[in-house]
Every structure is written in structure tokens, then in C-alpha cells.
Amino acid sequence: MEEDPHPKLQAQAVTRTFGRGSKAVHALGPVDLTIATGEFTCIVGPSGCGKSTLLRTAAGLLRPTSGELRIRTTTPRPAAMIFQDYGIYDWKTVLANVRFGLDIQKVPRREADARARDWLARMGLADFADAYPATLSGGMRQRVAIARALAVEPEILLMDEPFAALDAQLRTILQDELLALTQTTRTTTLFITHSLEEAIVLGDRVLVMSARPGRVIAERRPPFPRPRTGDVRDAPEFTALKSELWDLLRGEVGTEAAA
Numbered sequence: 273m274e275e276d277p278h279p280k281l282q283a284q285a286v287t288r289t290f291g292r293g294s295k296a297v298h299a300l301g302p303v304d305l306t307i308a309t310g311e312f313t314c315i316v317g318p319s320g321c322g323k324s325t326l327l328r329t330a331a332g333l334l335r336p337t338s339g340e341l342r343i344r345t346t347t348p349r350p351a352a353m354i355f356q357d358y359g360i361y362d363w364k365t366v367l368a369n370v371r372f373g374l375d376i377q378k379v380p381r382r383e384a385d386a387r388a389r390d391w392l393a394r395m396g397l398a399d400f401a402d403a404y405p406a407t408l409s410g411g412m413r414q415r416v417a418i419a420r421a422l423a424v425e426p427e428i429l430l431m432d433e434p435f436a437a438l439d440a441q442l443r444t445i446l447q448d449e450l451l452a453l454t455q456t457t458r459t460t461t462l463f464i465t466h467s468l469e470e471a472i473v474l475g476d477r478v479l480v481m482s483a484r485p486g487r488v489i490a491e492r493r494p495p496f497p498r499p500r501t502g503d504v505r506d507a508p509e510f511t512a513l514k515s516e517l518w519d520l521l522r523g524e525v526g527t528e529a530a531a
Contacts (some may be wrong), residue, residue, distance in 0.1 A: 278344055280428055280460040281307040281330060286339035287485070288325050298485040300325045302339060305479070305488060307428075310458040314471035316517065317481030318525045323464045326486065327353070327432050330462060345427055352426035354417050356433045360405050366392065367401040369416050373424035391419035394453070411442045418450070422457065429454075429461040436466065447473050448502040455499045468517045472510055473502060480517060483524045490520050 287301030300322035307313050317323050328334045329341055331353045343350050352373065353359075360369045367388055374384035392398050395415040405413050414434060421429060435443045451474055454461055465471050471478045472494045480490040494513060496504045504510050 278309070279306045280309045280311070281305070281341070281343050281462065283326075283330075283341040284339055286326070286329060286336045286341050288322065288329060288334060289337045300329075300484075300486050301336075303486065303488055307460060307462060309460055312454055312461045312463065312474055312476045313479065314463045314465055314475035314477070315479045315481060316465060316468060316471050316521065317486055318483050318521065319466075321481045321484050321524070322486030323481060324432050327430050327462060327464050330428075331430050343428060347425075347427060350427040351430055352421035352424055352428075353430040354414075354421050354432070354434045356436045360413060360416050360420065362405050364404075365401065366397060366403050366405070366408070366416055369405070370419045370423055372420060377424065387423050388419070391423045395419045395449075410438055411446060414438065414446060415449075418453075422453070422459070427460060429459050431461065431463045433464055433466065435470065443467075443470075444502065450474065451500065451502065468514045468521075469505065471517070472513055473500075473504060478517065480520045481524075489524070492517065 283303050283305040285302040285304060287303075288299050290297045290299055303326060315323050315326070325334060329336055330343065331351055361372070364372070367385070370391055371384045371388040374387060379387070389398065389401060392401055395418060397412065397415055397419065400408065400412065405416065408416070417434070435446050438446065447470055454474075463471070463474060475494060476498075478492045478494065479488050480492075481487065482489045492513060494504070495509050496507070
């Protein structure tokens, strides 16, 4: 892939420290990262390495302690974020949850309803527009969260282990659904996961982070052209890459345990 002269996201020597003095924790960095427009980038690494810190910095929820992170945008609300715990509102209907970002953008109600219902239909939730989240399964709630994020047509989608709380079968189903969806929309995506399988299935690139303070120590490109499907899980190249990534991670997990 040729280097994008105008990347969607660029981080230069980004670090993040929590606390001060002797109690300061150097959580992240320095991290250098470039994500091209339309690229799906997955980040894996040991627990506590700063993956979520990096994502929250990209979302503007945290400021870097040093360095700079820029998202090149053409709209005033460029990023949408999806969390592991869904982040949807129990007191709002499914339709109102999906419409929420559009309401904030002051999109006229008729248009907002139409866009929200369109995304509910795409996510297989058209029959649940008037339901409340408490009546939905975990997988359906996460579909609502994805629909809400994509309804605002973000320039970059930030996903923090969105399927981690789901059982293995449902996780596989949602991986395949997200794969099909993002290949259609070509939404630039930064995806945090503990699952090597998930990263290989979904990513144009897989970045491996070190133990805390997290730095990018390796990059791999899954050798599967797009459009791809979940069938790549059965390919020998899939197994080989998963083994290679685990070898990279194993030393970092050991470092973390010894710290």
C-alpha cells in the first residue's frame, strides 16, 4: 500500500502519564502512528499497555502529556466511539439511542428518524425500534451502539474491545457483520482488541504494542485481499500469522507479569 500523503489520523511521539511526582504512572508511549483514509487498523497488546489510553486520546477524551495527535477532518464531529459496555441509554428506546448523535448535531427530526431507521434495518434491528435496551441481548445492544456510531457518518470509528463481553459464537457473528459493514462504508477504523483472531479477520493492519508504557513494536498486514469474509479463519496463512503475533506478544506479557 502506498503511503497516504494526507492520513486520516497521525500521532507523533504521543505519551500519556497519569499522576505526578513519585506516584506518576507512565502509561503510554512514545507512540508514532499513521492511519490512512479508509484503513481498518487493529491494535493488540498486553493488559494495561495503554491501548485504551491511545484510543481515548484519539477521541479527544484525554490529552497527550507530550507529542501530538491529529485527525484530518472535513466535518465538525469527525469521530465516533464504541465501548465494550455498549454505552447506550437504558431510558431511551432503540430508535432514540441510534438517533442520539443526530439530535446533538441538530439534524431535523424527520431526516434523523429516517437515517436511524435505515441503520437499524442494516443491523437487523428494524423490529426493535420501539424497544428498550433492557429487553435486548448483549449482541443486540452492541448492534445498537454500532448503528448509533455509524448513523452520524463519522470520518473515523474508534472501537474499544466492543465484542469482549460477548460469548465466542456471538463474537464471531458480530466480527463478520462488522467486516461486511466496514468494507461497504470504507469508514476509517481504529479497533482495540485482545483477540488476535479478531485483529486478523478485521484488520488491514495489525499493530502490536509493548507492555506499559505502550509503544508500537511490530506491524503485520494480514495477507487476505478485500473484500474478505470470515472464511479466512480456515486459511493456513491465518494460523501462521496468529502464531507469529502470539510469539511477539508472549514476551510482552511476560514483561508485564514481571513488572
